[in-house]
Amino acid sequence: MTLRKGAYCCYCKRILTPSGTNHSTSFTWDHVRPRSHGGTYKVPCCLTCNNLKGDFTPEQWDRVRAKFPEWWKLFKHRGELLLALRQARWSIAA
Numbered sequence: 451m452t453l454r455k456g457a458y459c460c461y462c463k464r465i466l467t468p469s470g471t472n473h474s475t476s477f478t479w480d481h482v483r484p485r486s487h488g489g490t491y492k493v494p495c496c497l498t499c500n501n502l503k504g505d506f507t508p509e510q511w512d513r514v515r516a517k518f519p520e521w522w523k524l525f526k527h528r529g530e531l532l533l534a535l536r537q538a539r540w541s542i543a544a
Contacts, residue, residue: 461499
């Protein structure tokens with residue numbers, strides 16, 4: 451599938467750029483339920499959100515976003531957000 455003009459990330463709502471560009475908003479497909487959990491349904495999202503979401507299940511990802519309500523504002527501090535997500539993974543896994 452290809453990127454249509456005006457497509458946006460289903461998580462952060464930023465406008466997506468074509469695949470292969472070297473931007474954080476580069477178009478990717480995210481498995482809503484990770485392949486490691488048997489997922490097949492995909493949604494368009496940016497490279498940053500796809501990397502941040504990783505193999506969180508939809509339920510875990512919802513808990514991460516609830517714990518960090520303004521997570522999208524931390525893109526500039528990606529290292530801090532990744533650390534927080536890594537720490538949250540252990541408390542969210544249940």
